[in-house]
Amino acid sequence: MKSTLNIWILFCLIAFSACQRVATVKVPQTDPLPVMFSFLSPESEGSAVTLTMSVPIFGSNSYGNFDPIANAQVTLSDNNGNSKVMPYSILNTAYYLDQTEFKINPGMTYTIEAKFKEYTLKGTTTIPLVMVPFEEVIGEKLASDPNGTERYFLKMKWKDQASIKNYYRVNLEDFKSSTPGDTNAFSVGDKMYSDEGKDGQILSDKYEYFDYSLSGGAPSFNAYLLNTDIHYYEYHKRRLNYYGDDPFSEPVQQYSNVKGGLGVVCSYRKSKSQVLL
């Protein structure tokens, strides 16, 4: 269905390519802004913060190059008064603290502050208290066609934590690896949920997966259920629906909770199930 719009855009561009020209209106100018991202979780090995600068579009010949800012002072602190400066890690291309150096605990509120040049950025998040696991994850093979394409159907369900506002992300990866780890796993499904109108109830999700690889052997899937804070939810809800700028759809402002710039500081709890077919 998205292809209908793309067909129309392509039709316009081809049919009326003779009618394209530089616009005769004064375009808005803006200054670069600092951008900060961090996704905190008790289940991750450490806490990472990335810093870059936005690039104004008009009059710029820069495209897609966002060099990391490596000389900022970045501080991670909690609501108990503990804080620590985060050193820049070339390996992680981010400011990084291992969990052994600064633990991320469920239910706590964390603030990240970054200072460089004339910029000061600040973002706050409260870690969700509970990790919510899947109650059931089922995968089944539906069919194969003469071309070798195989179809699978996966469904999963979980129980919402009652009396608390919850947000979830279901992320599905497939991998075929004979070695440990997820190094060649690819995301094949992603959805955001809130418990609006379904507090305390069973929530569910499903995916249909087509395997064109012809390599033989069934794929395996990692299914992640993330219980997130509102900032993670609001950011990814827009981000996962962002397909680039399409002149016929209303542009979506990306979510930000960073004061002094763009980006998001957010948190999640993660549970994982594997489906081996």
Next chain:
Amino acid sequence: MKTTKLKCLGLLIYLFCSLTPNAQTSKFTISGYIKESGSQELLLGASIAIPALKTGTTSNNYGFYSLTLPAGKYAFLVSYIGFEPKAFSIDLQKNIEWDILLQPASALKELVVSAEKQQARLSEVTRMSVIEIPIQQIKDIPALLGEKDVLKVLQLLPGVQKGGEGNSGIYVRGGGPDQNLIILDDAIVYNAFHLFGFFSLFNGDALKSVELTKGGFPARYGGRLSSVVEMNMKEGNKEKLKGEAGIGILSSRFLLEGPIIKGKSSFLVSARRTYFDALTRPFLPATNKAGYYFYDLNAKANYEINNKNKLFLSGYFGRDNFYFSSKYADNAIDKGGLKWGNVTGTLRWNHQYTPQIFANSSLVFSDYKFQLYQESTYNGSVYAMRYYSGIRDYTLKHDIDYRPNTNHTIKVGAQLIRHQFVPSAIVVKDDYAGTNQEIKNTIYAWENAIYAEDDIKIGPRFRLNPGLRFSHFQVTGKNYFKPEPRLSMAYKVKSDLSIKGSYAMMNQYVHLISNTSVGLPTDLWVPSTKNTLPQTSWQVAGGIAKDFIEKNFALSLEGYYKEGSNIIAYKEGASFFDTDPADASVSGTNTWEQNITRGRMWSYGAELLIQKKTGNFTGWIGYTLSWTQMQFNELNFGQKFWARYDRRHDISLVGIYKVRDETASHNGIKISGTWVYGTGNAITLPIAEYDAPVHQPGHPGSNFYYNTASQYTSRNQFRMAPYHRMDFGVQVQKKMKHWVRTWEFSVYNLYNRYNPYFYYIGYEPNSFKRTLMQITLFPIVPSLSWNIKF
């Protein structure tokens, strides 16, 4: 206080006495139908005046008129735009049925207009914010690719904006395209557009009248917030067979009308189809076909049972089809496409209970559906997927028109509409998997209403039209009951000048949700539910109406203020593509409801219209100054923003000049031109880019997938370049032996203005620096068409 009470009591007694027929002296009624001589087409809104009494009435939507007067001798004057006025005298000593036949006006001379010979003057009509466009003007105004388009002509009127270049959608006094009630012979038309909004469905050949109401809505109208576009089809010539045909660049059309039983029954059939696909098909490779076409068909038949009973049956059937097919092996074919269309059918019964009471009952069917389909066949096995959405209505209406005397025109009525909404449905047939399933999300609802209104004359100067509509909507266990008060007033300062005011409260239970600005057929029609409240609005308007009788034109100047609440829009990041019916069937919810949010709207402005409807030169000048803002808690971070179609200034100049009529010795020539200007649309523009990663739960550390996202201006903060364009047309008519032939040459966008259709980010010429680029959809576009009329 006592004096005030006495005055109110006196007014009530006066109104009661004026309502009661035969209250004092013997009164009798002259009634009947006003028709065109020859064809016997009923004439709607024709004026019947009694100049000596400075009173009169107008014919209703079925050509019926009724005047109740004390016994006596009266001179009547009947007039209607485009027809010769008719004067006659009657000695009214009993009830008389008198059908009046009017001759089309001779076109060789200007109509001589005097204070006595006058069509219904703008200053004498209670209603305001209503504009009627003569059908002939719609056919004369130059159009894109020569395709005459009713809705595009409405866009030339003050208070009506268009969505974008070439788009037929109308935005009336700040309202969106779903807030217009478009009626064709009592049937609601849901998606009134062909070719992604570039052309409307309505074939001007088959139409008799088009009337746009922007405010001051009488109580008989409801269900939409912003406007009513009421169109009536012709009945068909009851005397002889006539027809028209035309060949244009985009489509060809024909119309045939004639008697079934002479003088009693007639039919009309009109059809149109594009043929570009048929012409190009032979040149496409046999294994790959693609194309687009649209067609529509209007048909009507009517039968006059007797003087008091008439039956009408009319229908519309139209389709758009975008298709492709590809044969990539002997045993393998892929095909697919997008198609959409409307079907309407109306059965009406006119019945005259008494000389003063006229009634119409209508049974109406209306259906709109669009479908996206794809089918792959391999070795005889089929995989087919069909996604569709639509709305279907069954309507029963009964309207009564009661004219007890010359001071009152009372209308009462009721309607029942059974809606069937299918916001989304999917059918999958898969021979490989052995599946054949349909998942459909269907919602049934009732939309009902009763109303009463009265057009009251109080003394020689004051007219009042109070009304009350009571609407009801029932869906899945939820009921909404909404009273909708209405009021229009007119005070005649002088014989040709009046001051008018109006108030209207409106409710809308059926919504169109769209994430695009081009009005794609993928826009969804959905109902109010227990979670999605009805949209409501109230509007006040005031203005003056002046008739320049000697010069034969009218001027109206109006100001309005409108507020709307529970206006719906997609949430940020959501779109039509999220409405998976499979989700609905699993979760039991309407997924589209989760993707929409509601907010408020304010619109205010002033409109000037100077219109000349008769004579060798006709046309109008329209100017609108307006503001439209919206506010949604979940959009633009809760801040107010301009509506996309908020257009500060809007100007239209329309002129049609008949140089001469066709005769046996020389051609008839008519030239026409339009010029439009509008402030640019308000859009949201990207101004910067930044790294916005998507968190990958399965990847440790900071190995995020990096993606570029855009930073934007505030919603709709950027103004596109102003839009302006001139169109020009020439019609040359020649009287042939059996028909009148017309060549029409027209030019759209005469001075080749590069109006932006949309913007995108591109590169400056010979540079890597990025800049804003624009695409223009229609530069100068000439067209030629050939038409005959017999």
